[in-house]
Amino acid sequence: MMIKAYRQKLEQALQELDLDIDFTVLGDTSTNLYAGAHYPTSTPFLIAAISQKDGQGRCGRCFESTAGGAYFTLQFLAGKDFAPDKYTITAAVAVANTLCNLPIKLKWPNDIYIEGKKLGGILCTSKQYADKVLINCGIGININNKVSIDGTTQLGKYTSVWQPPTLVASVVKNYLELLDLHKSEILTLYKQYSNVLGKKIKVISSGGEYIATAKDITSGGILIVEKDGGLQHLFSGDVSLLPVEDA
Secondary structure (H helix, E strand, O other): OOHHHHHHHHHHHHHHOOOOOEEEEEOOOOHHHHHHHOOOOOOOEEEEEOOOOOOEOHHHOEOOOOOOOEEEEEEEEEEOOOOHHHHHHHHHHHHHHHOOOOOEEEEOOOEEEEOOEEEEEEEEEEEEEOOEEEEEEEEEEOOOOOOOOOOEOOHHHOOOOOOHHHHHHHHHHHHHHHOOOOHHHHHHHHHHHEOOOOOEEEEEEOOEEEEEEEEEEOOOOOEEEEEOOEEEEEOOOEEEEOOHHHO
């Protein structure tokens, strides 16, 4: 799909949802990299891409982003006292709510799963400007794009309803509506979609690699795990579910 055609389809999808939001469409550029280099003329501001040759994942990883998927970043301005974790968990819940007719699950901290396979991911960053903070929340969802990484899948295998522009618009609408809720309400929804709470997981963090049980997620987005009879707070890191025979 060419940029002009994508822009027209996205504009139509936004209008059908009564969303009045400024946006731009990129051809083959990371929406988060673009967001990090451009201060928006208005917020929220939407940046969508047809594909991303330099898609960003967590910890400097590359996020596979061939044409046919939904890749976009929403930019927000907030005061210095903003809660950054709210934007991440809200993005995750917005995706899950949009696809609520499917068995969508959320893997802490920012992965979107369906039937045990990764469907997409979220990467939120922030940058300070004087007395304001610019939040860039990037979301990538596989739809009909080519995926080659083990353990990943495409939305197109489960439904033919969505195309990139319509999915982008619908997630944006859900995102903006959810931001009006108190963070505790969003966290409750996030926990309901979680695929790790109450389960044995493998944790890879700065503290090493170990097996634990995921117990809870705090209001600050911190994962509480039980290891060797004690509770630990996981601020960052990678977690994965153990196979049933190992749990």
